[in-house]
Amino acid sequence: MYGTEGKIVDGCGIRVIRNGRTVHVGVLDSLRRVKEIVKEVNAGLECGMGVEDYDQWQEGDILEAFNIFQKKRTLEEASASMAAALEGVGVEL
Template identity: 90%
Template sequence: MVTEGKIVDGCGIRVIRNGRTVRVGVLDSLRRVKEIVKEVNAGLECGMGVEDYDQWQEGDVLDAFNTVQKKRTLEEASASMAATLEGVRVEL
């Protein structure tokens, strides 16, 4: 049962058991009423398969997430460099 948000095919999945993460993988199968679907919204039941994982136990909690790769802007790089060099003294 999806309790919050939505599950999207190909998203990242974190398997949590007894409060500890036991597996992080990629969702490779998502089904709703025997049909392959692209997403399932909160309040609906679905079947899921995670790449190279089949050690499910009753009570496992699945946390779905998307990874977004973002390029740093020149301003962010400059601020990061300034913070790194703050307090560093260089003599030539």
């Protein structure tokens, strides 16, 4: 695998794309660089990866690494989304 942009971090989410379709979404469970176990690999470097519960790789697969995090909404964001929802059903504030 060769990273083209960003970085790959151990434990991140991995999306496997084949012919423009997502065929698997899982969690990166091993990351190696020159036979060493590493925590992250930056763009432009080759690495080996293992994805939890997936081994059906094909030549040409595209892998996207991503992180998921939860963010608490602010009062302003909640108020704006509520106002938009009410406006969508014809209620004016």
